[in-house]
Amino acid sequence: MLNTLLPLLFAFFSSYVLIRLGKPIAIKVGLVDLPGGRKEHSGAIPLIGGVAIFLSVMISALIFFPISTTLRMYLLSAVLMLFIGVLDDRYDLKVSYRLFAQAFAASLMIFGAGEHLKDIGDIFGVGVIELGWFGPIITLFAVIGAINAFNMVDGIDGLAGMLSIISFATLAILFALSGDTYFMLPLMFIAAISAYLMFNLGWPNGKLRKIFMGDAGSMVIGLTVVWLLVLGSQGPNKSFSPAIALWIIAIPLMDMASIMYRRKKKGQSPFKPDRDHLHHIFMRIGLSPRKALLHISIISAAFAALAIAFSVNDIPDIYVFLSFIFVFAIYCLIIQRIWRIVTFIRSKRKHGVG
Numbered sequence: 001m002l003n004t005l006l007p008l009l010f011a012f013f014s015s016y017v018l019i020r021l022g023k024p025i026a027i028k029v030g031l032v033d034l035p036g037g038r039k040e041h042s043g044a045i046p047l048i049g050g051v052a053i054f055l056s057v058m059i060s061a062l063i064f065f066p067i068s069t070t071l072r073m074y075l076l077s078a079v080l081m082l083f084i085g086v087l088d089d090r091y092d093l094k095v096s097y098r099l100f101a102q103a104f105a106a107s108l109m110i111f112g113a114g115e116h117l118k119d120i121g122d123i124f125g126v127g128v129i130e131l132g133w134f135g136p137i138i139t140l141f142a143v144i145g146a147i148n149a150f151n152m153v154d155g156i157d158g159l160a161g162m163l164s165i166i167s168f169a170t171l172a173i174l175f176a177l178s179g180d181t182y183f184m185l186p187l188m189f190i191a192a193i194s195a196y197l198m199f200n201l202g203w204p205n206g207k208l209r210k211i212f213m214g215d216a217g218s219m220v221i222g223l224t225v226v227w228l229l230v231l232g233s234q235g236p237n238k239s240f241s242p243a244i245a246l247w248i249i250a251i252p253l254m255d256m257a258s259i260m261y262r263r264k265k266k267g268q269s270p271f272k273p274d275r276d277h278l279h280h281i282f283m284r285i286g287l288s289p290r291k292a293l294l295h296i297s298i299i300s301a302a303f304a305a306l307a308i309a310f311s312v313n314d315i316p317d318i319y320v321f322l323s324f325i326f327v328f329a330i331y332c333l334i335i336q337r338i339w340r341i342v343t344f345i346r347s348k349r350k351h352g353v354g
Contacts, residue, residue, distance in 0.1 A: 004184070007064040011056050011188040015195035018052035019211060031090050033212050045210055047089040049200060050217020053192040054082050060188050073113035074227055077105040081147070081223050085216025095271045099144065102219070106143035109227055110136045117142065118234050121242045123321040143226050148271075149252035150222035151215060152259070156279045156289045158201045160213055161193050162297045163251055164221045168193075170248050170304040171228050174311055178239035182231060189224065225249060240311045243320035247307035251278070251300045254328055258335050281338055285345050 026032060026046035033045045058075055065071060084101040087093055110116045116139035119130050131138060154160035168186035175183035197203060199211045213221075229248065232239040246253065255278045260270035268274075282292035310320045334341065 007060050008191040011060040011191040012195050015052050015056035015192035022048040045212050047212050047214030049196040049211050049213040053196055054220045056192045057188045070113045073108050077108040078220050080105045081219045082216050085219045089214040102144045102147050106140045110139050115230050121317040123243050123317045125318040146226035147219050147222035149256040151218040152256050153252045154218045155277050158293050160218050161197045163300050165190050165193055166300045166304050167225050167248050174240045180239050241317050243317045244307050244311050246324045247303050250303040254331050284342050
């Protein structure tokens, strides 16, 4: 118990201390988020959360974990993501620069550590589908997709933090159930992110001054989640099937895929910022940002519970995969008609109030 608790306490308190120490530094060097455009917060908010989260986890891992080639390559790729994220937070880098850095970080994982998708399970009911030399290529796109999924979902206070905690908690449970020692890494991220959320959401008494995670945080979290998904879903002693991975990151994945499709349909860049994300939709219905956060977190937790139930009950891959496709198809149908639905709900709410 002490061997489990000590790294978590260290990650939490070091994240808290690093945020405290880093806030004035971030303000001094201009690492802040300014209001304007789509950003409705007031004042310059330090973008120090992601740096504190990762550094606290990295220090904890170096102290409490045996250093393997896989862990070393992960830390190296995550440091690269952190560096690029900080530069993006400070100077708003071009999309092409970010994508190149993400691809390079993925390559460190794929070729440096030898960790990539080797199969995608029996998702069509015809036997396990081996990827062969396509494996590294598919993994490259999967890593870039996951990084940007968590980056795009970071739109209201607490959302990226809560969704990542849910994903990390699911991973920790599945790793622990299979006896994989990597369950400690997602737990350390949960501890570090919890300290960040105290500042981001003002818990418990609202006296802590707000900070943001920044692109540095969301990109490192996206990289870490997909890295753990690859580790957990491959090999003879895998902790869960590849199809389960879809449910673990269901909300960020579906939100990114649907919104990029809509942007392309409008003739816009898929990376062009807008106000059509899931959290924006909930708020246009009339929910406050905190209630939107609560609703989305509950939905994400429900998907995570399904992932654990599928895995524990050893549900065949084809059913896990087809059920995800079914839910995603319904999600897309709703999103295509969302503004009619929003108008209808708002009119009903207004009529009910009246």
